Amino acid sequence: MTPISADLAGRTYLVTGASSGIGAATALALGQAGANVALAARRSAASEILAGEIEAAGGKALVLRMDVEIESEVQAAVAATVARFGRLDGAFNNAGRLGVAAPLHEIDTVDFEAVMRTNVSGVFWSLKYEIAAMLASGGGAIVNNASLVAQVAFPGLSPYTASKHAVLGLTRTAALEYYKQGIRINAVCPGPVETSMAAQGFGSIENLHVATLEYPAGCVGQPREIARPVLFLLSDAASYISGQGLMIDGGYTVQ
Structure with missing residues (x-):
């Protein structure tokens, strides 16, 4: 029987939006687990x-200097990862944009x-080129960063909510298409997390902390x-898990 563990030593992972916040924390955790990590982000420093x-x-x-808004840069980042480490075993598609907070008609x-x-x-684009690389090397696992608003909605965030x-939807469809080919695809749906983007959404880091006092967890993630x-x-x-959106929201959605 395969031991229950998260042993990632020697495997290769690509993280988009890796330079800060959740992306940086995940990239570091992968490195601590002994993995090869491709750090794809706009901020190289x-x-x-x-x-x-x-x-x-x-x-x-x-x-890797990469902007997810440019398809050719995404394709090149995946190719560079495979060229450096020989294969791609997984990816965390984390890069995202909050956008303007306003009523929809404005x-x-x-x-x-x-x-x-x-x-x-x-x-x-990330899925497109990551999946192609994984099909070539026998499979892998992908996690997309969705959001709490992939499941619920908040006023003033219609573009962000629609995007998540x-x-x-992309996660679930791709999971169905590639599970039998050895590629699992899931999403995480975080609630408010102490990052610069969350602080932007709440107006300040102080507002973020105050707002989450009302969450069941009583604090920001x-x-x-x-x-x-x-x-x-x-x-x-997680070998039997695919197509899921895992809520990591301090209990918000079960209230």
Whole structure:
């Protein structure tokens, strides 16, 4: 019987939006588990610092300057990862954009399209090239970062909410298409987590902390609390799980 563990040593993973927040926490956790980690993000300087931390923890890191809004850069990042490490075993498609918070009729089309290009097209392109690489090497596992708003809605966030519902739809459809070919695809749906993007959405980090006092957990989530479930879903311990959107929301949606 296969031991229940999240042993990722020697495997290769690509993380988008890896330079900060949940992406950085997950990339570091992968490195600490002994994995090879490709850090794909727009901010190379922050990624270089993170790469040093991963190497110090026993993993191997590759820094890739990539914008998920540009298909050719996504394709090149996957190709560079395979060229460096020989294969791709998994990915965490984390890069995202919050966008403008406003009533729907006040949102400019350009702002709506920017959110959809990052959050939907970026995930689509990531899946497209990651899946192709995994089919070539015998399978793998992918986790997409959706959101609490992939399952519920909040006023003033119509583009972001629509985009995250779409991420969950992509996750479920791709899971059906590739499970029998050895590729599992899931999503995580975090509630408010202490990141710069969440602080932007709530107006400030202080507002974020105050708002989550009313959650069952009574506090804001931390990036590492999302990273741990991502590693589980990427590991063989989750071998019978695919097409799911795992709520990690401090109990918000069961109220």
